[in-house]
Amino acid sequence: MSLAGKSAIVTGSGRGLGLAYALELARQGASVVVNDVDQSVADEAVAAIHAAGGTAVAVVAPVGPTETAQRLVAAAVESFGRLDILVTNAGVLRDKTLWKMTDEDFDTVINVHLRGTFTCVREAVGAFRDQGSGGRIICIGSPTGQRGNFGQTNYAAAKAGIVGMVRTWALELRKAGITANAVIPVAATAMTETMPYFRSAVEADSRGEAMPDFFRRDLGFGTADDVAGLVAFLASDEAAGVTGQAVGIGGDRLQLWSHPEAVATEYHRGGWSAEDLGDRFMDLFGDRLQSVGESFPPLPEELQPEEPRPEDPKPRERQPAADPAGS
Template identity: 40%
Template sequence: MGLLEGKVVIVTGAGRGIGRGEALEVVRQGGAVLVGEFDEVAGQEVVDEIVKSGGQAALVTGDVAEVEVAEKMVATAVAEFGGLDALVNNAGTLRDRTVIKMAPEEWDAVIRVHLRGHYTTTHAAANYWKEAGRPGHIVCTASTSGLLGNFGQSNYGAAKAGIAAFANITAWELRKYNVTVNAIAPAARTRMTEGAYGKIEETGSEFDFWSPDNIAPLVSYLCSDASAHISGKVFGVEGDVVEIYQPWTSVAEIGNGGTRWDPEVLATKIDGLLAEGGVAPEITNGMTRLRYSMTDRS
């Protein structure tokens, strides 16, 4: 018996890369999968591959940020497979550019697919679970770009940090409906990373550490009832490594005896606050805190 025996899972952006691996693993774990995909050819290929091997899969094409497309994914999963148990918000895209050069369209496109594309599906699925009185699981896709910051990705990083916040807040809101919401920050060799960083070679060893299929086991677990006690968390995942992130947290404070600060006085205190918190005043490259990186981020 797999972890998702008899379960129904939507995976957005499942036509290639990490989402494809997630869809195939859902089926390997005994579940049926609804592939949500912008690219009809890629989406159909994944559905055909699953059906050919005896699994259950269906396709809904369209932009995940469209409310109608998200609603159609939920309605199709219910109509084809008799219900919905989990949603994996994975679809995404990049438009890397420093903020000085970034066009408004590049900002909007990235914010739209990631943030609105998480809202539309979560809204539709959560309403289904509330009305049906069934438990559910949601996996959101954040990124180290949002958690740690990455040069040239202010649009993408802002969206991905927003997704971590979205997972935290919706986990809280949906707890009373027995719906868990967690997020992952994956790293894998895909069209997206090869577009951003160039060709990423296979390691040559038997285990292909950067294979996109390595993300799926954690995601299947987070889609299953075995993880029903875990919600509002952000996991890092790459190769055979699963990490847990600590959320933003306050590390030191100063006060002014219960009265409003004078800015000039405050100016003499802030360096001390940073020092007490162990926080450097100058910009730091968060990517140097990565435990694993497929590229040089120094």
């Protein structure tokens, strides 16, 4: 597999997951437009790609506005002559329970994740169509968007919306040879470093050691580099037949998420009145109601964290989430 001669944009690629994607795309031969809101962080990412023998330029701008999308695509075309791949990774978190979440908390996350994905993809598709040689759209989703997560109304809405857009784009862009897929990563990030549940995995990784098998296999939890290979594959010619999919990856685990499907169907001649539903709903569907959120198995005894140290942050008011996508 090779991405030689191709050009890619990776939003939110100054550090973390986005940087891992940019480095892997460059390693496979693509020229990369790096994006971050911090000039020094973006410059360091470009330097890292250059040091590894790759080619990259930086665009420092917040994702969301159409103007940023235009700058990103223009940078790719002006610097590398074309655009072939877009990875929409940029994101922010404003975690609060529903009754504490402000309009600003909601709008900020929706603007970067959802609107930013929309504006960047719209601009990239214009370039793809002008070139007439297809293209690859890879949008970063989240288990939170698939199943929900306590304290993440805004993030769940954005990530679920991204997968919905991907499925729509797969239909609209098929004839142009443009694929659109979502990646659902589960990887160590700055947030998981503060969670006692993941401490032994994060500490092992920081020492340059492999994470325990419990995390890599049972939880599908690994490093940013574990996710990057899937991004590179979906960007390649080998993935030309893959579109409209949500693919999960983390640690040693690869998953294909299903599209929402009806799990049970019942009929009632003349339709369903409120009284009919009151009489029969739980009998029909009570044992098939769908779960929400993700549940994590108890840690094995040997991986149990020690008692919280004085410098440890207070526990968050929600279940652990291992996948904030963004810089």
